[in-house]
Amino acid sequence: MTLLVIAEHDNASLKAVTLNTVAAAQKIGGEIHVLVAGSGCAAVAAAAAKIAGVSKVKLADAAHYADQTAENIAALIQAQATGYTHILAAATGTGKNMLPRLAALLDVAQISEITAVESPDTFVRPTYAGNAMATVKSADAVKVITVRSTGFDAAVGEGGSASVEAIAAAADLGLTKVIGREITKSARPELGAAKVIVSGGRGLGSGEKYHQLLEPLADRLNAALGASRAAVDAGFVPNDYQVGQTGKIVAPQLYFAIGISGAIQHLAGMKDSKVIVAINKDEDAPIFQVADYGLVADLFQAVPELLTELG
Amino acid sequence: MKILVPVKRVVDYNVKVRVKADGTGVDLSNVKMSMNPFDEIAIEEAVRLREAGIAKEVIAVSCGVAACQETLRAAMAIGADRAILVESDADLQPLAVAKLIKAVAEKEQPQVVIFGKQAIDDDANQTGQMFAALMGWPQATFASKVVIADGKATVTREIDGGAETLEFKLPMVVTTDLRLNEPRYATLPNIMKAKKKQLDVLKPAEFGIDVTPRLTTLKVSEPPKRTAGIKVADVKELVAKLKNEAKVI
Numbered sequence: 001m002t003l004l005v006i007a008e009h010d011n012a013s014l015k016a017v018t019l020n021t022v023a024a025a026q027k028i029g030g031e032i033h034v035l036v037a038g039s040g041c042a043a044v045a046a047a048a049a050k051i052a053g054v055s056k057v058k059l060a061d062a063a064h065y066a067d068q069t070a071e072n073i074a075a076l077i078q079a080q081a082t083g084y085t086h087i088l089a090a091a092t093g094t095g096k097n098m099l100p101r102l103a104a105l106l107d108v109a110q111i112s113e114i115t116a117v118e119s120p121d122t123f124v125r126p127t128y129a130g131n132a133m134a135t136v137k138s139a140d141a142v143k144v145i146t147v148r149s150t151g152f153d154a155a156v157g158e159g160g161s162a163s164v165e166a167i168a169a170a171a172d173l174g175l176t177k178v179i180g181r182e183i184t185k186s187a188r189p190e191l192g193a194a195k196v197i198v199s200g201g202r203g204l205g206s207g208e209k210y211h212q213l214l215e216p217l218a219d220r221l222n223a224a225l226g227a228s229r230a231a232v233d234a235g236f237v238p239n240d241y242q243v244g245q246t247g248k249i250v251a252p253q254l255y256f257a258i259g260i261s262g263a264i265q266h267l268a269g270m271k272d273s274k275v276i277v278a279i280n281k282d283e284d285a286p287i288f289q290v291a292d293y294g295l296v297a298d299l300f301q302a303v304p305e306l307l308t309e310l311g
Numbered sequence: 312m313k314i315l316v317p318v319k320r321v322v323d324y325n326v327k328v329r330v331k332a333d334g335t336g337v338d339l340s341n342v343k344m345s346m347n348p349f350d351e352i353a354i355e356e357a358v359r360l361r362e363a364g365i366a367k368e369v370i371a372v373s374c375g376v377a378a379c380q381e382t383l384r385a386a387m388a389i390g391a392d393r394a395i396l397v398e399s400d401a402d403l404q405p406l407a408v409a410k411l412i413k414a415v416a417e418k419e420q421p422q423v424v425i426f427g428k429q430a431i432d433d434d435a436n437q438t439g440q441m442f443a444a445l446m447g448w449p450q451a452t453f454a455s456k457v458v459i460a461d462g463k464a465t466v467t468r469e470i471d472g473g474a475e476t477l478e479f480k481l482p483m484v485v486t487t488d489l490r491l492n493e494p495r496y497a498t499l500p501n502i503m504k505a506k507k508k509q510l511d512v513l514k515p516a517e518f519g520i521d522v523t524p525r526l527t528t529l530k531v532s533e534p535p536k537r538t539a540g541i542k543v544a545d546v547k548e549l550v551a552k553l554k555n556e557a558k559v560i
Contacts, residue, residue, distance in 0.1 A: 069477075070440065071449055093471040096436050097452045100405070104441035109406050109525035112435045122529065127433050128328045132337050133534050136526045175449035176479050179465070183473040190472070196559075221560065229489070239455070239490055240472055246349075246429060246489060254559040264327060271537055275557045277549065283542075292540035292557065295549050305546040310560070 001030030001120060004058075006077065006089040006099075007048050011038045011066060014047040016193050017090040019157055020149035022051050025088055027117035027152065031055050034162070035080065037073050039066035045164045052156040055163075062169035067178040068094050074101040076170040081106060084142060085120070091146035091249075092192070099146050108140035113249075115151030129245040129268035149192065150251035150272050184240055186225075191243070194224035196254045199243055199270070200236070201228040203259020203280060203299055207236040213303045214258065220310055226250065226270075228260045244269035259299045262287030279303070312481075314357040314366045315421035316391065317412050317442075318350040318373050320382040321432040334530040346382045349427025351389065352487040355494040356457060357425050358390035365459050368392050370419060374403050374411045380510060387505035388497035394510045395419075399522065401515075405433075407522035409441035414518040416446065421482065423464070428453050428486040439486035449479045452486040 003025045008015040018034070025032045034048040037060040045059040058080065064072050077098075081087065087102065089095035091113040103110035115133070116124035122137045123145065191197065198218045204210045210231065218225050226248070227241040243250055245268040255273035260266060262278070262285055270276070271290050278291035279299050288294040295302060322328055323343040331338050346354075360366040371386035373379040374397040383394035397411045416424060426439035443450035451457070451466035455474065458465045464479045469488050497505070515522050543549045553560045 067475075070452070071443075074444065093453065093469065097440065097450070100437035100440035101444040101450065103437070104406060104409060104444035107406075109404060110435070110437050110441075111526065112433075112437060126534070127531075128322070128337060129431065129434065130534055131328050132330050132531050134531050135529045137529055138526055140525050176451075176477050178475055178477050180476040181470075181473065182475070192471070233490070238473075239469055239488075240474075245431070245434070254553070254557075271534075275553070275559050276537075276540075277553070288542070289539045290537045293549055293552055294540065294542045295546065296542060297545070302546055306550065309546050309550045 001028070001085040002083055003028060003030050003032050003086040003088065004080070004084045005032060005034045006087070006095070007034050007036045007044060008090050008092060008094055009036065009038060009041060009044040011041045012043060014044050016154065017092055017149045018048070019051065019154035020152045021088050021090045021147045022054060022155040023152040024114065024117060024147040025086065026053050026155060028086055028120050030085065033058060035060070035077065037065045037076055039063050049162040049164050050158055050160045052158070052160045054160050057162050057164045058167045059164055060167050060169050064172035065169065069176055069178070070098040070101050071173050071175045072170070073098050074105055075173060077102050078105045079170050080167065081142065086143045086145060088145045088147055091148050095146050099144055103144040106142055106144065108142050108144055109138060110144045110146065111136060111138060112146050113148040114145055115148050129265055130271070131264065148249060150249055184238055188218060189222065189224045191224045191226055191248050191250055194252050196221045196223035197226050197250055197252045198223045198256045198258065199226035199228065199260060200231055200258050201260030202230040202234060204231065204236060210236040213300070216307055217303060220307060228263070228266045257287050257291065258303060260287055261285045262290065312366050312423070313368045313370060313419060313421040314360060315416055315419055315424045316350070316353045316357045316369060316371050316386065317424070317426050317438070318354065318371050318382055318386050319347040319427070319430045320344050320373065320375055320379045321347045321430055324348055324431060330531050330533045334532055336528070336531050344378070346385050347427050347430045349429055349487050351494040352489070352491050353425040353427050354386045354389045354391055355492050356487060359492065360459060370395065370421070372397065372412060372415050374399065374408045376400055383510055384505050385497065387508045388502045389495060393508055396510065396512045397515055398512050399515050401522050402524050403522055404524050404526060405435050405437040406441055406525060407520070408438050409445055410520045411515060411518065411522070412442050413445045414520060423459070423481065423483060423485060425485045425487060428488055439484050443484040448483050450484045450486070451477060451479055453488040454485050455488050455490050457485055457491065
């Protein structure tokens, strides 16, 4: 078996989720190759070559891969697919965009967001917002898989010495053009990679209160900031803060749910966190059913107190 | 310009599903079924484009059992002009659905096909992208804003860490994210009107498409249960527990 892992990157650096995807590939077993498609992304290929367990890195460097558009990258992977038994990418916005397109080009199913590997053709994946775990077996010759990073401990990013092979770019399909990109600038860790996450919900009342109360706490704990769908819908914070079934799936060491009632869609995104702390004034809030430590209190008093207590 | 909107009948958003004791699936008997919420957003967007004079006709299409007619009536109550059911009792997986929608699209010749980004039952997030691949069309997934003018579309889409805006040539695929719009409530007069709108029923065999499932579900189980921990009396106790018991700060 030979497996191809699609590297996730921003042309400058390799994203950490790639290591979790490689870890899933290692669980399946076989020779692992990594595909880096981008523009001016030699540093990414060099980083991918260092991942323990990777034997070859394929590098497609062309201007039309700079923006990671699904149309062009799926066509490139399709051209490279011969000989691979499994093609894997992280279940991120980028992976979810391009991989189903690839699967259809190859006329195979995609197995979405696997959280465990049972055998080379059998995988576990969450359905119904994580309320039912399905074990599915694929009958296709090529398994196209997106990997939920919280299901696999990252592969070691150092010590490997894979060869880097430049491959020919596929033609630019010219179907789409990126005309603008707004990335939320933040000195805080990324939601997907943070060890501590401070999340706020509708209980905070306003965007102003959200920032005023939660930012100092996040700063003190070197935490990422998250939010429930209710807080995003109410306009407290931008949508990339959303943790839940249709937002980010996270599993930090420590998760603070502040003023979050705990709808099943939110729980789907954070219930694999190691330690969950909930602060809510409603003692019947469902969030307390999953919290390791629950504090029934007015968050407007408890959060400043918490900050003082942490020193 | 025609807009085609595929819709799926799923377990209602508010239902907490239960895994069957024999591990063969989730218990769907006597459970409320509704239109997939992302597909409601898709219908709403298409209807707004028609109301703005950009689209002439909005066609809802669903693939599945006869009861999907209810879902299509709901789509027409929001404002779709007519509907097509590709009726099948088979387990239709995303690739098969994408192929069936392709057959419908080849007949109807829409310029835009708007899918929900993900169905809340299988959480697959695939069908729109697969359909786009089969048609060779561009795909604007996870859209939060759609503007169509002069034969092209400008779409803002949600990406990890922010948003990006892209330009697309038509025909194209859009998949909706949560914040694209807020679907209207269907009014009683519109629900009544929807009952009289045209609904055609087709069979997959008419298209000669193989819908055999590629994935077999071997078992379905409950996720590992997380048990409730303890309630702490105050902030002091919370910090002490986090430091000394959980050792996470």
